[in-house]
Amino acid sequence: MITPHVDTHHAPALEVAGLSSGYAGAVVVREVSLAIGAGEILAVLGKNGMGKSTLLKAMMGFLPKMAGSVTIAGTAATRLSPHRVARLGVGYVAQEKALFQDLTVEENLKLAVRGPDFAAALAEVEASFPFLLQRLKQRAGTLSGGEQKMLLMARSLATGARLLLVDEITEGLQPSVIDRLAGVIRSARERHGTTMLLVEQHLPFALAVADRWAVLDRGEIAEAGASSEPDARARVLKHLSV
Numbered sequence: 407m408i409t410p411h412v413d414t415h416h417a418p419a420l421e422v423a424g425l426s427s428g429y430a431g432a433v434v435v436r437e438v439s440l441a442i443g444a445g446e447i448l449a450v451l452g453k454n455g456m457g458k459s460t461l462l463k464a465m466m467g468f469l470p471k472m473a474g475s476v477t478i479a480g481t482a483a484t485r486l487s488p489h490r491v492a493r494l495g496v497g498y499v500a501q502e503k504a505l506f507q508d509l510t511v512e513e514n515l516k517l518a519v520r521g522p523d524f525a526a527a528l529a530e531v532e533a534s535f536p537f538l539l540q541r542l543k544q545r546a547g548t549l550s551g552g553e554q555k556m557l558l559m560a561r562s563l564a565t566g567a568r569l570l571l572v573d574e575i576t577e578g579l580q581p582s583v584i585d586r587l588a589g590v591i592r593s594a595r596e597r598h599g600t601t602m603l604l605v606e607q608h609l610p611f612a613l614a615v616a617d618r619w620a621v622l623d624r625g626e627i628a629e630a631g632a633s634s635e636p637d638a639r640a641r642v643l644k645h646l647s648v
């Protein structure tokens with residue numbers, strides 16, 4: 407028998423091939439294929455309801471895959487539960503509230519990172535989102551949606567996630583905060599070498615932070631390119647305007 411050789415060292419951090427998914431009978435994500443190299447940041451853009459969140463949930467294993475495959479750093483993840491996908495080093499920063507709302511910021515961190523790693527978690531919070539250090543005793547439910555996502559992102563980075571799937575971190579944030587966020591995320595990537603897939607509606611932020619972009623239109627990748635290309639903004643806008 408020939409055993410297929412899996413080259414985990416040079417494999418992309420994430421490879422999605424022909425992935426279709428959705429909800430009871432409704433196909434929302436249609437034959438999506440994409441690959442992200444280690445340490446690369448990809449922004450997935452698109453209008454409301456085009457399937458961006460559904461794509462992330464399917465990759466994480468929260469939704470059934472109707473077709474296609476997901477490979478994480480060379481390991482087949484198509485049939486894994488969300489728990490097992492997370493154990494491959496995938497951090498999911500969900501759109502809906504994913505923290506224990508009645509526990510404090512500190513308690514939420516402690517539940518995820520135990521013992522000596524807690525100092526590392528606090529160091530990560532300080533390096534990336536220092537405002538959270540002043541909120542350690544505050545209930546997570548009283549943070550804004552965007553602040554909760556920053557806490558989730560810092561927690562994932564501190565627990566060693568190699569790949570972050572981030573659902574609209576800019577949603578509801580003030581423009582001044584969004585302006586700073588791109589730099590914060592790029593510096594977190596530099597510190598940890600983390601690969602990121604950012605689902606975004608905020609085009610200037612997405613192009614500032616991501617190396618590459620892809621537009622999802624009715625569940626399909628309509629167009630993709632590099633953020634550095636001079637016509638990137640115009641090409642994306644073509645899909646976002648009604």
Ligand SMILES: Nc1ncnc2c1ncn2[C@@H]1O[C@H](COP(=O)(O)OP(=O)(O)OP(=O)(O)O)[C@@H](O)[C@H]1O
Pocket residue numbers: 429432434452453454455456457458459460461
């Ligand atoms: N739980 C669900 N059951 C059935 N259909 C759903 C469910 N969640 C989402 N959908 C449908 O799937 C489609 C894609 O939704 P999705 O949330 O993935 O879009 P999106 O691009 O992330 O948009 P948004 O930015 O508004 O979240 C929409 O038509 C939506 O109505």
